[in-house]
Amino acid sequence: MKCPTCKTEELVLSSLENNLTSRQCGKCGGNWIPSFEYWKWREQHKESLPENFAGQPVPPNPTTGALIAKLCPECNTILIKYKVGHGVNFSIDQCSNCGGVWFDKDEWEALKARSLHDDVYMIFTAPWQSQVRSEESRRAQEEIYRRKFGEEGFDEIQRMKEWIDGHPRKQEIIAYLMSG
Ligand SMILES: [Zn+2]
Numbered sequence: 001m002k003c004p005t006c007k008t009e010e011l012v013l014s015s016l017e018n019n020l021t022s023r024q025c026g027k028c029g030g031n032w033i034p035s036f037e038y039w040k041w042r043e044q045h046k047e048s049l050p051e052n053f054a055g056q057p058v059p060p061n062p063t064t065g066a067l068i069a070k071l072c073p074e075c076n077t078i079l080i081k082y083k084v085g086h087g088v089n090f091s092i093d094q095c096s097n098c099g100g101v102w103f104d105k106d107e108w109e110a111l112k113a114r115s116l117h118d119d120v121y122m123i124f125t126a127p128w129q130s131q132v133r134s135e136e137s138r139r140a141q142e143e144i145y146r147r148k149f150g151e152e153g154f155d156e157i158q159r160m161k162e163w164i165d166g167h168p169r170k171q172e173i174i175a176y177l178m179s180g
């Protein structure tokens with residue numbers, strides 16, 4: 001098996017967790033997890049850990065944002081990128097044919113810091129991906145308003161909005177504001 005990122009480097013057997021075998025690239029530090037290995041490991045943990053939003057994910061490795069398509073080391077199919085979302089700013093690659101997953105260096109650790117490593121297959125689902133997209137468009141929208149009102153102005157508006165949203169006489173406050 002060859003590394004999907006380095007192309008020529010041979011992957012070697014490694015262990016990412018207790019009972020979780022991966023094929024690791026000694027050059028770039030990426031890990032390939034065949035689908036059956038993942039499920040074998042996953043089945044030993046009955047319940048999924050709750051997502052830990054406090055866990056700071058490791059920043060993405062700048063050297064691994066390769067533009068060249070990665071190929072599955074097992075079946076040579078093009079790997080598909082899935083954005084993790086939830087404040088994690090990198091994508092992981094999955095083979096749509098055999099289901100194996102490629103993690104660039106430190107990505108497994110970053111997901112683990114957020115307790116997302118035990119729900120990796122959720123990231124590939126349509127509901128997860130549609131949530132990632134709405135998260136992105138909300139952030140883009142916010143960015144537009146931030147630029148329009150300035151950092152300080154935007155924060156002030158946010159603060160007012162939260163106060164109004166939580167107020168029992170919300171409608172009347174809005175009506176008053178609109179009356180000029
Ligand atoms: Zn490599």
Ligand SMILES: [Zn+2]
Nearest residue numbers: 072075095098
């Ligand atoms: Zn494959």
